[in-house]
Amino acid sequence: MTAKPWTPGEGGEADKRHAPATARNRDAIAAVLADWLPAQGTVLEVASGSGEHVVHFAAAFPGLLWQPSDPDPAALTSIAAWSAEGGLANIALPLPLDAAAPDWPLAAADAVLCINMVHISEWAATVGLFTQSAKLLQKGAPLILYGPYFRKDHPTAPSNSAFDDSLRARNAEWGVRWLEDVTELAEARGFVLAEVREMPANNLMLLYRRK
Template sequence: MPAMQLHSPAAERNRQPILERLQRLLPPRGDALELASGSGQHVAHFAAAMPGWTWQPSDPDPAALASIAAWCAGLPNVHAPLALDASDATWAGVPDRVDLVLAVNLLHIAPWAVCGALMAGAARHLSPAGVLVVYGPFFEADVPTAASNLDFDADLRRRDPRWGLRDLAAVDAQARSAGLVRRERVAMPSNNLLLAWGRSPGERR
């Protein structure tokens, strides 16, 4: 493995389950923006398995950008990675319209304000039938939280008090304020969820 290629064991484990859900959820072709692409393992795996989709990976970390480029070398349907912080107001460099905005393991390792920025940015850039897909662990009011997720949340908050698992009802409220409504909730391995939001009927244009 080249030195610039970062490796995430979690990405290695969850890339196939996420891919299988994306293949069920999405049409055969489209344009995708991935936020916080990290090592690049996800986008490389998805692009190879979904050649009808064009992928724009992104990350604010220069080391991650180099790793993404290394993982995606030779994949014709992956654009050069974009230096992008999801909390930026403008999402500079992002295409005006994309059919998928994908964020894997982002919201719990970012300040809460990133959630609102994510929803607003997705609403601004999604095509009329496009979807925002978010993967990760969440708190749900009527669902018991796994002990491992409670431990994970406590560890995150020790590392940075701005981090932590998010309450799904609060995330949905942020989505609604941006004109998005949740369409999918899929239970995933290791007590994670895959969630999808799209434009509310009055917002499709």
């Protein structure tokens, strides 16, 4: 079955969805994950979207168990479809997980990965991400974010400004976040910003570690 192009929140009939950005960024993200992820254990991916990333990463890191999740039923269907096609034993069934929820359906993880959620969600989702991840992760364990961010004392790319405008036009509570605001929240929830990596297309990868 051919997957149709899709962005989170869209409806449609197809089981498998295709987010075009995944094919463009997955190898660059995987190269950084190779430096930041543990050698073994469970990686919880929050807001897995179409499910294309988790299949790619599960193939690249066979020593890790990958736990995809998403709050959108259409996304959960797509994740399951891509996972079934991939046929990899180290991908768990996708969990219905809302980052903003007070309880998550998982007791522990060795790493948490969240790609392109922080700007396409209400701030409460980012608060929940750090609050609940602090309960799941042991000291030193990584919480890894990928996406566009504004930074003080750094020039803002015109493409990120335009993207922020388009996000806020769709939903006033969405938008490109300031790295400093996210880090302040992270520190309040028991994390420290360990590293920032520049990524293609004016994106960043952020490595937070549990204190």
